[in-house]
Amino acid sequence: MSGLSSFLAGGLFGVGLIVSGMTRPEKIVGFLDVFGAWDPTLAFVMAGAVLAHMTTAPLASRRPAPVYAAAFERPHTGAPDRALVGGSAMFGVGWGISGLCPGPAFVALASFELRPIVFAAAMLAGMGIYRITRRDDTGIAADDTCG
Amino acid sequence: MPACAGAPRSRRGVESGVLNPDYALGLAGGAAIGLSATLLFWTHGRIAGVSGIAGSLFNAGGDRGWRLYFVAGLVAAGLAYRLLIGPVFESSMPRSTLALVGAGLLVGAGTRWGHGCTSGHGVCGLSRRSGRSLVATATFVATGILTVWAIRSIFGGVL
Numbered sequence: 001m002s003g004l005s006s007f008l009a010g011g012l013f014g015v016g017l018i019v020s021g022m023t024r025p026e027k028i029v030g031f032l033d034v035f036g037a038w039d040p041t042l043a044f045v046m047a048g049a050v051l052a053h054m055t056t057a058p059l060a061s062r063r064p065a066p067v068y069a070a071a072f073e074r075p076h077t078g079a080p081d082r083a084l085v086g087g088s089a090m091f092g093v094g095w096g097i098s099g100l101c102p103g104p105a106f107v108a109l110a111s112f113e114l115r116p117i118v119f120a121a122a123m124l125a126g127m128g129i130y131r132i133t134r135r136d137d138t139g140i141a142a143d144d145t146c147g
Numbered sequence: 148m149p150a151c152a153g154a155p156r157s158r159r160g161v162e163s164g165v166l167n168p169d170y171a172l173g174l175a176g177g178a179a180i181g182l183s184a185t186l187l188f189w190t191h192g193r194i195a196g197v198s199g200i201a202g203s204l205f206n207a208g209g210d211r212g213w214r215l216y217f218v219a220g221l222v223a224a225g226l227a228y229r230l231l232i233g234p235v236f237e238s239s240m241p242r243s244t245l246a247l248v249g250a251g252l253l254v255g256a257g258t259r260w261g262h263g264c265t266s267g268h269g270v271c272g273l274s275r276r277s278g279r280s281l282v283a284t285a286t287f288v289a290t291g292i293l294t295v296w297a298i299r300s301i302f303g304g305v306l
Contacts, residue, residue, distance in 0.1 A: 005190040010220020010226075012183035013195065018235055019263050020176025021169060025238045027181075032288070032295040041173040046269055048177025049184070053274040056185040063254040067224065068213075073163030073193050075272070076262060079284040085262025088268070092287035094253030096294025097246055097306060101265045102197040102258060106218055106253075110225025111236035119251040120242055126255020127202045 001069035016108045024108050032096050083145025142143040184271055186219065198258030205279070241305040263285070293302020 021027040021041055030039030065071055095101055100108070100119050108116035184195035191213050193200075200214045225235040242250075258264040261283055263272060268287075272280020298306050 002190070003212060003216045004168070006216035007223070009183045009187040009190070009195065010217035011224045011299070012179050012186065012220075013197075013217075014221040014224025015197075015228065016176040016179030016183060017221075018176070018224065019179065019197070022176070023225070023235050025240055026272075029168075029240065032291040033299070034292055036299060039169075044170045044173030045177035045180070046240060048174040049181040049270040050274045051229075052178040052181025053184045053270060054181075056182060056209055057274060060185055060189035062181070065190070067189070067190045069190075069192040070180045070279045071192060072188070074276075075194060075277065076272055076279060077286060078279070080279050082262050084283055087209050087257045087259065087264075088262075088283040088286035089290045090253045090257030091255065091261055091264060092257075092290030092292075093175055093294045094250040094257060094292050095265075095287060097244065097298065098250035099240065101254060102201055102248070103221065103264075103266055104202070105254075106221040107225040108195070108236035110229050111223050111234060113236055115242070116236055116246075117285040118237040118247045122206075122248040122251025123255035124201065126252040126257070127259050128255075130202070130256045130259035 005068065013103065016045075016049070017104050017107050020048075023104040028095065028099035028101075028104075155252065166305045180266070181274070182268060184266070184274075194267060195270060196263050196269045198255075199267055200266040211291070246306040257287075 004123060015020055017023050022045060027041055028086045031042035032036065033039070060066075061072060092102075098119055100116070103121060105116055105123055187193055187195045190229050193213065195217075200217050203227065204218060229235050254264075258267075261268075262278065263283055265284075265287075268277075268280040268283040273284060298304060
């Protein structure tokens, strides 16, 4: 049941991305194209997602612990640092070039088209590069709690 | 590309506002994403950030199962939609394979270094009014805007 609930969460997430048009790179690039033909759809998606999560997540955390785990994850706290800003800046450049971010990249694999496959492979390689560099730094893999 | 600020690309008319089908579907799809994040938090206590989930996908260790199931769910949603309704990925953007590889590397390393992507920072982080996530989201949207502008005005839209 633990696996099933995670699978269903992924499925619902994926359906949301498809229905809202977020697996079409043109919609993403259209949102980022504020100096051209701006397409505000992504703002509606974010508003819907934040509103739905904000109102329902507190109901989940009323429990002493999650259904299938020992404790709720505690996200990173503290001031924004150089890694947060630098990494996010890098991500934005790749996002603007491709119109894809990690969620839609996985959903789009179902198309069996070359573009999402190439992108997702490179994305996983990029994540691997990060892990290797972090391992050299600290001797352990970086934690990955927040998103 | 003609500069017509404010007009949606769908040409369905901006005058319909929220009733524009793209915007209404955006709200509905967004709600599904937000509920999915709550489902994962409720059952596993984890934050539905796809880059964080995928970043440790190949970890050895007991923490891997739910990640694999979540990513399998994402792909399964695409497969089901494709079988029953229509294409899940359509793009005619002129992007070379090299550009896609570069973009993928930037997205992969950048989201891990920045501890989150559109879902982890954008949806989950903003939902709990995290200052870190607000900074991260503002940063990746800003560099995304600059990138799209640069590709259009310097490279003629082709990369």
